[in-house]
Structures are given as structure tokens and as C-alpha cells.
Amino acid sequence: MMEIKREDRRIRQTKEKLRNALAELMKEKGFESIRIHDLTERADINRGTFYLHYKDKYDLLEQNENEIIQDIVHIHEEAKKTEHAKHPRPPSEPASIFVHLFEYLQENSDFIQVLFGKNGHYSFQTKLKTILRENMLKKFLNAQLEKRMLIPIEYFSSYVISAHLGIIQQWVEGGMKESPKEMALIITRITFHQIIAKEEYPALKFEKPFQKESESMYNERDK
Amino acid sequence: MMEIKREDRRIRQTKEKLRNALAELMKEKGFESIRIHDLTERADINRGTFYLHYKDKYDLLEQNENEIIQDIVHIHEEAKKTEHAKHPRPPSEPASIFVHLFEYLQENSDFIQVLFGKNGHYSFQTKLKTILRENMLKKFLNAQLEKRMLIPIEYFSSYVISAHLGIIQQWVEGGMKESPKEMALIITRITFHQIIAKEEYPALKFEKPFQKESESMYNERDK
DNA sequence: AACATTTTGTTCATTAATAAACAAAATGTT
DNA sequence: AACATTTTGTTTATTAATGAACAAAATGTT
Structure with missing residues (x-):
């Protein structure tokens, strides 16, 4: 040991x-x-x-990027262990994975802004995307969820990862004004209302107009 | 050496x-x-x-207080060397001693807030007051200004030191919102328009209404 | 008051950081 | 292109900080 x-x-x-x-x-x-x-x-x-x-400044950058990536992966893995117990979710409660993720991003906001910002470091984002996608693919294959998907899981995981990274980038570029919890709620609602099967992962069907919920969400943010 | x-x-x-x-x-x-x-x-x-x-936490506090005091005294002494060359002063230019002083206070704002704040540390303020007063007295005696003063210099120095500390405390309690330069300008105008002899240190005469200048000063702050 | 727990103050061997010095490499100036 | 200056990478002896351990003192619990 x-x-x-x-x-x-x-x-x-x-x-x-x-x-x-x-x-x-x-x-x-x-x-x-x-x-x-x-x-x-x-x-x-x-x-x-x-x-x-x-070794040099390149090593400094690479090591720090890899640490961010590992931390994000670790948050992802830690939260996966507890998240399934929490279903169905009340509409005002964010998934804790996202709360932890955004809290982490805020704690490291200086560096995160450099990596995710408008002049962000593209190799980092490529690396992060790749690792998150592989991580997600592995999980799906382990759970044999592939058989229940209506779309190939490579596309699905790319879709989800890219969308999440897009939201993070938007937050960062906007100056990280929303709190981690607010961001977690935004991303939880998008993620779980749109793409999760009724039992666990829904087919990609849009049965409800999104506008109504988007509205009530912004009202909540104003208080 | x-x-x-x-x-x-x-x-x-x-x-x-x-x-x-x-x-x-x-x-x-x-x-x-x-x-x-x-x-x-x-x-x-x-x-x-x-x-x-x-040695213990009391030593920690005392040493830090003494460092603040020494730094303030040092700013005072450094500025005295260059300040006399700058007379008469344009009405919108703060004395550099005060700019440096408020910059210093802002750089150390956490501790300054503790020492000067509403629940401030009274022994520190007493100590600071005493040392600044002695410092000021010594300078006056060296320059033989006592003969030109209309009031005893012990009272004059107490008046000035206490007034300045009062202003600092007000700034601190108000959240240090004004910039160091703004504060330096406020205190410069109060100090030099009220108590300096025409040649160098005026007699205590209030020839001009203070209200007018106070007004224009606040307009300047709004821009 | 007796006992348990926490905090303090100290000692010690080890480790990480320090400043200085030097040579090599890179960049700047003419 | 030749030379000057700056920056980098490395080495070394020294110093400040480290964590662990221990005893004493202080505080908490019954």
C-alpha cells in the first residue's frame, strides 16, 4: 500500500x-x-x-495545463460517483459536479482566463476536449449505454463536451460575473432537460419550448 | 561604512x-x-x-505596528526633503508626502483597516500620534519656527497630527473608496490653506470662506 | 477537583530555497 | 559582421523553513 x-x-x-x-x-x-x-x-x-x-517556460506552461486538466477530470470522476443518487432533480438545483467545476474554475480564475479567454491557448482546449471526450466514451462503453443511444456516442460526447466548453468560454469572456452556482444551474438545466433519456438519457426530442424555462431562469438570477 | x-x-x-x-x-x-x-x-x-x-502573538502585533509607524515616519522624512521646493502650489496638486502616505496606506490596507478602523487598536494610534508629534516638534525646534508661531508648538503639532489621523480614520471607516491621490489632495488643501504662514506657515487666520473650495473639490471628484 | 484534550514552546535532522558566480547562448547595437 | 549586452542554465555553499517529536502549560469536560 x-x-x-x-x-x-x-x-x-x-x-x-x-x-x-x-x-x-x-x-x-x-x-x-x-x-x-x-x-x-x-x-x-x-x-x-x-x-x-x-525545465523551461514551456515546461511550466505544459505542467500547469496538465494540472488543470487532471483537476477537471478528477472533479468529473468524483461527482460521477454520487450523481446518480440524485434523480429526479428539482428544477432549481444544480448538479454538484457543475458546482464543483465552476468553483474550481473561479478559484483558479487568473489562469483559467488565460487558457479559456478570447486569446486563449488553443492547444490546451484541444487537449482538454480530447481527454474529456475519451473519459466520457469510456464511461459509456463501460455502462454499455451505446446500445440505447440514438446517435453514435462519439458524436454525442463531442456535442456535450464542446457545448460545455463553449459555455465555460462564454462565462470567462463575460468576466465570470455569474456565481459558480448560477453557472452550474444554467448548465445543469441545459444538459439534463435536453439530452437525458426519460429513464436516464432521453432521445434527442424537444417536447417543451425552451423559452419559458429560459425566462424563469433569468428571473431567478435577478433576485 | x-x-x-x-x-x-x-x-x-x-x-x-x-x-x-x-x-x-x-x-x-x-x-x-x-x-x-x-x-x-x-x-x-x-x-x-x-x-x-x-516570541508570541503580542510580539507579532507589536513588531508590525512598529514597522507601520517607522514606514510612516520614513515617508514623512523623505518627503520633507523635497517639499519646500514646491511652493506656491497649484490648487489641484497634492503634496507628494500625502500621495506617498496614502499609497502606502492602501498597499497595506488590510492591516491598516485593523489598526485604524472603528474597532481599531488604540495603543497603536496613541503610539503613532506620540512619535509623529515628537518628530514634528523636533523639526520645528531645529528650524526655530517656534518664534514665528502664534500658538505653542506642542498644541499646534497635536492639532495637525490629530486632524490628519482623523482624516485617515474617516477614509478607512468609509471603505477607502477615494484614491490615494484624491485623499492627498483633500488633506493638502486642508493643511496648507488653513495653517501655513504666508511665507511658509501662516498664522491661524481664516480669511477665505472654506465652503467655496469644498464645493469645487467635490465637483472635481465626480469626474 | 480530577482528568482529558488542546495549545504552546522547543529541539532536531532534513529539505527546499537562496544568492553568487560562471560560462554559454541569445539578442541588441553599430 | 563584429562587438556589447542581456538572458539562460548550471553549480555551489549557505540559510531559512520544514515536519516530527516531546514536554509543559493552558483550556475544556465531567
Whole structure:
């Protein structure tokens, strides 16, 4: 049984500082013109310390992107364990996976803005999309849901992942004004009212006009 | 010639973290109920590290208060060297001592709010008042201004120092909404239009109605 | 008041970060 | 193109911070 060794706090703090410095500097001047000296000065650490943890600035970016991706995947997997118990869902209750997801995105908002923003980092989004899709495909195949789908699951998972990422991007570009819970509610309603089978995953049928619900949703947001 | 050794950045960072933790916790629960564990947890440092720098929480508070005081005195002394060259002053230009002072107060706003706020730390304010007054008295005596004053300088310096601290406290209690420059302009006008001799420090004469200027000042703030 | 639990203060061995120095590589200037 | 300057990557000795452990002191519970 391997003992899970928590990362020394000094290492954690150094990495956090560098991530923040990277995000700020990327916002200010893009990635390419950033120098190591810029990063270490902004992070208030010694240059040698940078090299204790990262090979170069590309390594810094890649490692941080991968951490974001792993965290998002982890939220996804943790929530999947508890989400099935919560069905049917009251119309004003967001799925907790989405609450956790948006809370996470807000906690890391500086870097998330850099990755998802208008001048966002496309390789990151491609990577994230790919991993989320594979993760989703695997889950479907494990549950043998493919047989119940009216559309091929590759398209379905692409549809859902892209739509979710689109909503995240819109939120980020709009300045992340809505709270994580508000965003979670928005995305829950879109996700579960449109594409879930009556038992669990509905066929893609639009039986109710969406306008009415969209209206009541915005009223709720105004209070 | 003693070499001025800059403080190792690790020490500086540790102290900054502890000051911030102290300020936050004082806001949340006052000083007396704060435990060392609260401080080190909030600051994300090892408990042993706390004791490398401070004897106990009282030492932490006192050292930080003294640093604020020394910094304020230092701003005062630095600005005095350049301020006399700038006379007469255009009505829309704040004295740079006050700009620097309010900038400093804003940079340290968390702790300043704790020290100057409504439930502020009275011993700090007493200490600050005393040191600023002594500093001011010394300067007057050095310049032999006492002979030109219409009132005893102990009273004059108490008047000025208390008035300035009153304004700072008002700003802090109001949420520090005005910018440092705005505050510097307010305090500059009050200070130099009311109490400075025509040549340098005027007698205490109120020749102009203060209302008119107060009005134009607020118009300026609205733009 | 007796006992349990928490907090504090201290010690110690280890680790991560530090600043300085140096050479190589990259960029800037003429 | 030649040279100057800046930036990078690396090495080293030193220092500050770390976590664990322990005893004493303080606080909480009955």
C-alpha cells in the first residue's frame, strides 16, 4: 500500500507563485515574449528555484495545463460517483459536479482566463476536449449505454463536451460575473432537460419550448 | 561604512504572510482569541517558523505596528526633503508626502483597516500620534519656527497630527473608496490653506470662506 | 477537583530555497 | 559582421523553513 506523500508546502507555494506569475504575464504580454527573469521576478523567487521545478517556460506552461486538466477530470470522476443518487432533480438545483467545476474554475480564475479567454491557448482546449471526450466514451462503453443511444456516442460526447466548453468560454469572456452556482444551474438545466433519456438519457426530442424555462431562469438570477 | 544587507526574501515573505494572516484574523475574531495555530495555518507556514521570528502573538502585533509607524515616519522624512521646493502650489496638486502616505496606506490596507478602523487598536494610534508629534516638534525646534508661531508648538503639532489621523480614520471607516491621490489632495488643501504662514506657515487666520473650495473639490471628484 | 484534550514552546535532522558566480547562448547595437 | 549586452542554465555553499517529536502549560469536560 503506497503511502501518499503530501507535497512539501514550500514546493506547493513555489509552484503556485509561478502559476500566478505566468497567468499575469500571459495576460499582459502573451506567452512568447515572457522571459524566465520576468517569471521569477513576478513570483519573487530565485531563478535557480525555477529550474528546480521546471525545465523551461514551456515546461511550466505544459505542467500547469496538465494540472488543470487532471483537476477537471478528477472533479468529473468524483461527482460521477454520487450523481446518480440524485434523480429526479428539482428544477432549481444544480448538479454538484457543475458546482464543483465552476468553483474550481473561479478559484483558479487568473489562469483559467488565460487558457479559456478570447486569446486563449488553443492547444490546451484541444487537449482538454480530447481527454474529456475519451473519459466520457469510456464511461459509456463501460455502462454499455451505446446500445440505447440514438446517435453514435462519439458524436454525442463531442456535442456535450464542446457545448460545455463553449459555455465555460462564454462565462470567462463575460468576466465570470455569474456565481459558480448560477453557472452550474444554467448548465445543469441545459444538459439534463435536453439530452437525458426519460429513464436516464432521453432521445434527442424537444417536447417543451425552451423559452419559458429560459425566462424563469433569468428571473431567478435577478433576485 | 556599514553594508546595508537586504533581508533574505524568504524572511520577508514569511513576515508578510504573517502580517496578512494577523490582519484577516483580527478582522474576523479580534486579537485576543487568535491562537498561534490560527496564524500559522492561515499563513501556510510551519509553527516553528513563527517562533523563528516572533516570541508570541503580542510580539507579532507589536513588531508590525512598529514597522507601520517607522514606514510612516520614513515617508514623512523623505518627503520633507523635497517639499519646500514646491511652493506656491497649484490648487489641484497634492503634496507628494500625502500621495506617498496614502499609497502606502492602501498597499497595506488590510492591516491598516485593523489598526485604524472603528474597532481599531488604540495603543497603536496613541503610539503613532506620540512619535509623529515628537518628530514634528523636533523639526520645528531645529528650524526655530517656534518664534514665528502664534500658538505653542506642542498644541499646534497635536492639532495637525490629530486632524490628519482623523482624516485617515474617516477614509478607512468609509471603505477607502477615494484614491490615494484624491485623499492627498483633500488633506493638502486642508493643511496648507488653513495653517501655513504666508511665507511658509501662516498664522491661524481664516480669511477665505472654506465652503467655496469644498464645493469645487467635490465637483472635481465626480469626474 | 480530577482528568482529558488542546495549545504552546522547543529541539532536531532534513529539505527546499537562496544568492553568487560562471560560462554559454541569445539578442541588441553599430 | 563584429562587438556589447542581456538572458539562460548550471553549480555551489549557505540559510531559512520544514515536519516530527516531546514536554509543559493552558483550556475544556465531567
